[in-house]
Amino acid sequence: MSFQIIGDSCCDYPYLGDDYTWIKRVPLTIDLDNETFVDDEELRCALLISKMAASRNAPKSACPAPGIFVEAYDCGADDVYVVTLSDKLSGSYGSAVVAANMFKESHPEKNIFVFSSKSAASGEIAVCQKILSLAEAGVPFNEVVTQTLEFINNLTTYFILETLEVFRKNGRLNHLQAIITGALKLKLVMGADETGNICVRGKALSIDRAVAKMAELIAERCRNLDMSARTLYITHCQCPDRARQARDYVLAKVGFKDCVILRAGGISTIYANAGGIVVAY
Template identity: 40%
Template sequence: MYKIVVDSCGELPEELKKDGHFETVSLELEVDGYRIKDDETFNQLDFLRRVKKSITGPKSACPSPEQYMQAYEGEAEHVYVVTLSGKLSGSYNSAELGRNLYEEEHPGENKQIYVFNSRSASIGETIIGLKVQEFEEAGLPFEEVVARTEEYISSMNTYFVLETLETLRKNGRLTNLKALIANTLNIKPVMGSTKEGMICQLGQARGMNKALEKMVQDMIGRTRDCEQRVLAIAHCNCPERAAAVKARIEKLANFKKIIIINTAGVSSMYANDGGVIMAV
């Protein structure tokens, strides 16, 4: 038996929520002192309203090692954990500490636990979980599942385009001047992840449609063996925009599967209203 534990930055489609192999460990959000658990009770529209009104912007808190320890309980002999990039959150370190503590408290137990640093976020975590499941269902041994999944993570890329830079500005990740110029000139940055899991700017365009087109073109140019890969698109409260991106991609390449999902709490905080994220 196996279990795949994903922190709540990784959105799970409904079929995976009902799949007994997946479990979510929730982060917590805070907006001006109002605390929000990133679980099935998360209200995206209320959260976005609070973020828009906030002067200081939202914050997030990673799960505790104890939360991860609880997720490791159960009959599964193989436990795989997928967390938000260790460069963006303490979730990875917390999951590792939880693993160490669990193994200390359960000496001799026939359970193998491995924590993957996704070096990504949002649906980047989701497709890693799907790859783990693919390898497990194929009957591969634990060590080979880990090795192949790490190889897959190294081949992945994550991209996103933001409608607004306000959350980044409020969090101190962007200067007021840069945010002002971008908003005034309607410049949309095309962002991505580095191989280490940091956020970088890949380019920019004037207007959302041109920025989304640039993101798609960058992704197509960097992706090999599209027919063998699952591509995932997450959107923050803009399903029509995500559907348009999917339609554009389908004209340019033939992917094994394309998934579209609305962002949960942590990803909504990063993407903000109107943001689009892709991972492949």
């Protein structure tokens, strides 16, 4: 049976080497000060960051319309697996589900399933890689879905931001929290809870200490677990050295099989901003 993995554009890109040929991305769009950016491989994220810094407004993302997803689904594959941003963060999941129902009406012989990653960025790539490993091994469609849902339920995501300005502008961090963290120069170790909502996991007085704190949190969570078959995924936004630092801190404490470093696309960029990292496993 042929298969295709489709992701929204928060599926980030390999930092080094060629892009993943087995993912078909459906782009979200980003609106900032009456300018619209299509989040595809041609988007210049450094330019987007500079425009974000110069603006008083928060960038806003718009999910793909169902019709755009339907076009991506009509790829000739027997089995179609779709991975989106957490349904708590974006309407991408809902749009992809509507599209899947539309597609099944005209293609009842096809198998299609839409996964909310309950994560973003590196977390989405972790889910896509899980699907790829199962599908390439010839695992039947329904079993791929079952095992991937279990993987998502056990997926852990952390992120550390150089600045919380975008969160302040878009209302995800209230004004008082923004003042306090700014005045104290606190760096927050944040993550996704079991439903995919954003939460604070720890605090530190510098970005280096925040990275070390995150490594400690991961080590504590992985205590007594065999991680030798698991891969660590790290998305960075214009800070490859910080991604490598995070990799080294974590791998010194936890025996992951491998670590994959990714560069942020547009959607990851508007939340992580310059200097941010997103870690998932």
